[in-house]
Amino acid sequence: MNYYYEIKKELIDNEINKRIKDYSKNISDLNTYYNVGKLLLDAGKHYGEGIIKRYSIKLTNELGKGYTFTALTRMRKFYTLIEKVATMSQQLSYGHYVELLPISNYDKIKYYIMITEEQNLSIRQLREKIKNKEYERLPEETKIKFIALEEVKVKDLIKNPIIIKNKHNYEIISEKILQRLILEDIENFMKELGNSFCFIGSEYKIKIGNKYNYIDLLLYNIKFRCYVVIEFKITELKKEHIGQIQVYMNYIDKNIKTIDEDKTIGIIIVKKNDKYIMEYCSDRRIIAKEYKII
Numbered sequence: 001m002n003y004y005y006e007i008k009k010e011l012i013d014n015e016i017n018k019r020i021k022d023y024s025k026n027i028s029d030l031n032t033y034y035n036v037g038k039l040l041l042d043a044g045k046h047y048g049e050g051i052i053k054r055y056s057i058k059l060t061n062e063l064g065k066g067y068t069f070t071a072l073t074r075m076r077k078f079y080t081l082i083e084k085v086a087t088m089s090q091q092l093s094y095g096h097y098v099e100l101l102p103i104s105n106y107d108k109i110k111y112y113i114m115i116t117e118e119q120n121l122s123i124r125q126l127r128e129k130i131k132n133k134e135y136e137r138l139p140e141e142t143k144i145k146f147i148a149l150e151e152v153k154v155k156d157l158i159k160n161p162i163i164i165k166n167k168h169n170y171e172i173i174s175e176k177i178l179q180r181l182i183l184e185d186i187e188n189f190m191k192e193l194g195n196s197f198c199f200i201g202s203e204y205k206i207k208i209g210n211k212y213n214y215i216d217l218l219l220y221n222i223k224f225r226c227y228v229v230i231e232f233k234i235t236e237l238k239k240e241h242i243g244q245i246q247v248y249m250n251y252i253d254k255n256i257k258t259i260d261e262d263k264t265i266g267i268i269i270v271k272k273n274d275k276y277i278m279e280y281c282s283d284r285r286i287i288a289k290e291y292k293i294i
Contacts, residue, residue: 003040007040008059011036011063014032026090026093027090030090033078033079040076040079041080052076053069077101081097081101085106089116091117093123096123096126100113100130110146111138111146132163137161138157139156141156153224154193154221154224154226158194158267161290162193165181165188165294166181175216175234179202179216179217182217190219196224197219198220200219201217213248215229216232226261227256227261227264228264228265230266231268231269233268235270236270236273241288245268249265249285249286250264266283269291270289270290
């Protein structure tokens with residue numbers, strides 16, 4: 001086989017397709033770079049690793065910029081990646097896949113492909129999630145569920161620690177400041193918790209007996225059809241925090257939740273989690289997660 005001729009033909013055909021069929025540019029790119037990657041891998045087996053450099057010089061001379069040694073090496077890695085993950089999502093662009101190429105853990109790659117599809121992430125957003133080690137911050141039980149293709153629940157998708165951006169560079173973080181930082185970037189905060197969250201209210205007022213109480217943050221998860229009560233604490237988790245949020249959760253269940261909705265979830269955002277307290281917490285709907293200010 002004339003590998004160079006086949007590679008050149010694939011690349012020229014792709015350039016033509018991108019000019020004529022604007023709607024299918026992404027599919028054309030993915031298919032072309034996959035095919036070229038396979039040809040490069042086969043050529044390397046026959047002629048050695050140096051063939052990619054020789055091909056890059058010839059392609060650059062004949063077709064112009066864009067076919068450097070690095071670019072061709074990426075195409076070969078792209079082919080190998082697709083073969084390993086056994087799927088090529090047309091919802092991702094080639095640029096998305098380039099962000100995934102340095103990752104060696106294929107379970108991690110599959111996770112980022114999944115959330116890119118679900119959340120319609122841009123290349124920049126995907127890069128940010130990888131940089132913030134979102135996969136590493138998932139519970140180990142959740143990673144096992146992803147591998148086994150098991151159904152996940154609300155608590156499975158909450159990262160630990162939860163990343164909160166300090167855009168104003170506050171030196172002292174009080175509970176009010178923590179809440180302000182979260183509300184200023186509420187969309188990002190909800191994505192740190194998982195998918196399908198919508199905002200109900202902050203300082204959400206409820207009346208228990210003759211006194212008013214205020215829930216730090218009340219959200220609703222559309223996918224799992226449940227309310228989520230969130231309390232912010234700048235200290236280590238204490239047992240009284242569990243009692244407080246449990247009262248709020250029970251109030252929502254009794255007064256707001258409808259019969260066809262699932263029971264309310266409670267999340268306590270703390271500076272440091274005390275796993276021993278959580279071990280003796282009988283209400284498994286309550287979750288404690290640490291936060292990290294960056």
